[in-house]
Amino acid sequence: MKPSRFEYVLPRSIEEAVAARVEYADTVVLSGGQSLVPTLNFRLSNPEAVIDLRLVPGLADVRVDGDWIHVGGRTRQRDLELDDAVHAANPLIRETLHHVAHPVIRNRGTVGGSIAHADPSAELPCLLLCLDGEVVAHGPGGARTIDAQDLFEFILSTTLEPDEILTEVRFPVLPERTGWCFTEFARRHGDFALAGVAATLTLAEDGTIAWGQLAACGVTTTPVRLVAVEDALLDGAADPSRIREIAQLAADVVTVPDDESCSSAYRRDLLVGLVERALRTSLQRATERATARTSREVTS
Amino acid sequence: MSRREAEQPEQADNAPPMVHTGARVRRNEDPRLLRGQGRYVDDIPLEGCVHGAFLRSTIARGRIVALDTTDAERVPGVLAVYTCDNIGGLDREMPLLIPHPCITHGRTQRPLARDDVYYVGQAIAFVVAVDRYVAEDAVSRISVDIEPLPVEVDMERAVEDGAPLVHPDVPGNIAASLVQHCGDADAAFERAEHHTKIRVQVDRSTGAPMECLATAARWDPVSGELVVWDGTQAPIGLRGALSSLFDLDEDKVRVIAPDVGGGFGPKIHFPYANEVLVPLAAMQLGRPVKYIEDRSENFVHMSHERTQIHEIELAATKDGEVIGLRDVFLHDTGSFIPYGIAVAQVASTAIAGPYRIPNIEVEFRCVYTPTVPVTPYRGCGRPQANFALERAMDQLAEELGIDRFEIRRRNLIADDEFPYKREGLIFADGLPVTYDSGQYGAALALLEKELDLPAFRAEQERARAEGRWLGLGLSFYVEGTGLGPYEGGRVRIHPITGKVYVNTGLTTQGQGHATSMAQLVADQLGVAVDDVIVVEGDTGVYDWGVATFASRAMVVSGSAIHKAAVKARERVLEIAANMLEVDPADIELKDGAAGVRGTATTIPLAAIATVSNPLRYAFNDAAQIATQFAPASKGDGPPLQGDSRPGIETEQFYSPPHATWAYGVHAAIVEVDPVSYDLQVKRYVIVHDCGKMINPMIVEGQIAGGVASGMGGAFYEKLEYEANGNLRNASFMEFLMPYATEVPHMEMHHLETPTPLNPIGAKGAGEAGTIPVAAVIASGIQDALAPEGIGPLWHVPLNPSVLHDAVREARSR
């Protein structure tokens, strides 16, 4: 378990990093190394050069600005998790990060690394997709923005070009009257999920469900929006008594085939159960936030 | 209790008070290990050391049609590339360590494959290079062409006619088969009012020690000595193997097991390919060589265990008294059977557990499959036998409408029935199974009390009313421990420091020998536990003995060390009595000194040890002090008379008359989640009896570790072979060893029924925790899901998907 020979590149700017991406035929970007280093050691990946982002300035900056939370691509998962301003702006982020591996892994693993890696079981890509987030990529022609919807292509595969570097991840601030939930099931605490669900649920002024956004991980080749569930919530007729029924609509997104320790029937039922749980929790939190808000308005 | 077979304790009349023995003494080794000062094989600094890597087969069963190492040899930095063609006399089948007449077709592997490969992971070539990176580069340049042959990894199909053969000359893939009888099972089945028959399966697992296999070797051309550092449980055995394979005097081969990061059984097997090729390369290249196994290699190279399929049948009266047992099982031995039938034999002889069951017929076949070879792993067949028996007892209870506790109570061997012999069942020590002592009924009663069964039943009723799945499971196990043939113990008091040095032929992989063995000695000699230094695992220091396995260290080595300490005490008392000119009976050994009871006069042990050695030089204070007293021996003449020897050094051996049987009963209250079908263990209660506990804290550590690995076997850990013989989940990502978060909190209660078989009254504790867990968990989940009417859970490890599918299936009926 030793990697094959590679050039180690330590750029001081994003331009240098992109230039190295172009210069070598086959490169990988080293961010937190928590997924990359094992693949190098297993010689599953034998790149010509490894480009370490460690000294590129600005890549670990986090700021909340208006409707968006800007997270530098190399921000450690643990730093984002502990950021109180971020938590105030969108509490779903911290809740999701608690499910990513263990603290020691999050101390090293980065937000951009996880998203670029695009493991279909990973929580952060699922979060990004649920929230309609976006990423910024720098390539030889400059920067471009990619919507979460357009980013994830297949297992461990994104629409980032081989000469691009993911520099920023943007999550929207959670809207008003909105509840949230991340829930998953993994065989062992901290493992990749057999299925996981990220959800937000927004109430109309009258307290009825206006719309919901849901995404799941671990169930198909990419993180996936639960469109059928979202459509059913949009009906306007979605009242709490129908949550169980609506959750059933998630089952069909599961494409992971049976394997020795997890039947696909189980995974479908698991996903439905998690969606139900996520909707109930989101609804409860949305209601709490809406009432808290109203009472604040009343007192002021 | 009966002491009929007791070896007479060899203690003098003025036996010392047991201050340390039985106490929760903190471990001597921990400050070093916890501070990262442990020295494992990879930590041994060897100047100019070079590194090895293996080319391993990616095909389960096949013929090597071409093997070309030319490109690999050309890689700069490569020093040697070995295949079966250039390793001389090592190109031979390795020994079958424990032969048995029932092994009709014993096969063992060569260090490097010749012509054929038999499992994914088998070593084909060994590269030595300046570092591991270059060695791996070179491995990837070896070109090998293997023509795949048909395989059958399913053991039941492998024994059918026409199944592909692992070894072309082994019909039916059967390596060994054995039938054993105790009493008259046929008559019992004839007579019985009720029969219960079930089929159970336990799947394959691995010991997964934190430190994978590791070997380093240095050849010293000046002294002609080969020194080998090896992560093994059996350095003395490996020393013998190496001296025989390399035709070297035993004195010229020194095998050292330094700190070893967990053994759990697989490291009792030897020699692995690295254990012979690393020394070979060191001798040929004239440079130290190291091989440190990767985790991914460990999964496909180090021995596995566990796969067994039992068809077990109980013959009972309608009151639930089990009068007969038949068990027919298949045991998967992998592609070879280097350790003989040990696992199957232990399973077959443990099959009747703690119950009287006087009539037994047990039959097994050991089956070759094209997979990693199987040798003992913590539990060694007992978890499988326990799973078969205890699931059958639950089933019988259900069929007869008897409570699960009650049916067990009716069958347990009573206290006055010990020693309880199962004539005809021959245990792994070659002797009939004889349970030496126990209080089985008291153990079960204690468990029931601690569980508070009435409270649980009420809670279960409430839970069921709410639609929650809450259940209770239990399992009672016995464990034959402390096998012979023997171990030795040597005790020496150092004349300069007065510290006590202890040697034995074992190794430690974290069990705390340096403390528990020291406690025994500290009490005899009246010294502090951390002034007793236990050194083991180095054939250069002590080379009489067998190895660490079968929960035998405390029983066998502990007894030997105890006996040596008793002798050392006698010697100290005799010399001190001479020096102080009093009767030995008046002397008390305390705080590292000998004193006369009721007076303030004391002599430090160092002074006694100094005086006991008629040496000319006075190095230190101890020698000064010694001059103030009378001489060590009475009378005139030469200082050493008759058989006497200089110094205080004693050596004793202990050879158990037969295995000693520990036992225990575990129960768990579990809940299954209705969404994830995950398992939550709400309480895990243990009643455990390993005889006299020398250090209860260490015993509890052993139990806890055992339960952790038992949880793995119950719900998490399974090696998944694909139909083509590839191991699908050879990594910790997918082989789900439970984390601390998946291991339940354990409530432990002890009984201490001493064994009459050895002077310290101890039975083994190393494997106990593992044995009953799968049965406990399956029994508990079965109970929890009973309202759903699910089918029986007779196959472990279980997992959430299996439970989900069982509930769905029951609901669709």
Ligand SMILES: Cc1cc2nc3c(=O)[nH]c(=O)nc-3n(C[C@H](O)[C@H](O)[C@H](O)COP(=O)(O)OP(=O)(O)OC[C@H]3O[C@@H](n4cnc5c(N)ncnc54)[C@H](O)[C@@H]3O)c2cc1C
């Ligand atoms: C024991 C363990 C458990 C884990 N459990 C989980 C879990 O439960 N859930 C989960 O989501 N993850 C889990 N992970 C993965 C962990 O979260 C990783 O940190 C993450 O997937 C990758 O992030 P990284 O910063 O370490 O990226 P790296 O390992 O450095 O890179 C990963 C990949 O992305 C590419 N890449 C990285 N950064 C960029 C960039 N800026 N631009 C373009 N490409 C880039 C790399 O080239 C590489 O191919 C676990 C990891 C371990 C070791």
